[in-house]
Amino acid sequence: MPELKNYNIFALRGDSETTDQDVCDTLGLDPALANTPGINDAAIKKMHRENYVGFIAKGIDEKKALQLADNNAESARKEVNTLMKQK
Numbered sequence: 001m002p003e004l005k006n007y008n009i010f011a012l013r014g015d016s017e018t019t020d021q022d023v024c025d026t027l028g029l030d031p032a033l034a035n036t037p038g039i040n041d042a043a044i045k046k047m048h049r050e051n052y053v054g055f056i057a058k059g060i061d062e063k064k065a066l067q068l069a070d071n072n073a074e075s076a077r078k079e080v081n082t083l084m085k086q087k
Contacts, residue, residue: 007037009076012083040080048073 010018020034027046033039048069055065 005035007035007039007084008043009040009080009083012080012087037084040076044073044076044080047076 006020008020008023020039023039023043024031024034027043029042033042051072052065052069055068
C-alpha cells in the first residue's frame, strides 16, 4: 500500500510528524481535504478568519485587523506556493 502524501504546510517544511489529518482535526476542516493540495487553501482561509477575530478581540480596529489577517494569509499562500514548486 503506497504511503499517503501530506500536503500541509508543516509537512512541506519538512515536518514528518504532522499529518494532513492532524491539521484537519485541529482546525475543524473537512477530512476529505487530507492528502490533497487543497488542505492549505482551506487552512489559510480558516486561519484568516481566526486571525481577524483575534485581532479585533485585541482591540485593533476592523480595517487594520483585516489588513493584518490579509497579510498573514498572503504570506502563507506565497510560502505554500514556493514549497509546492520545490516538491
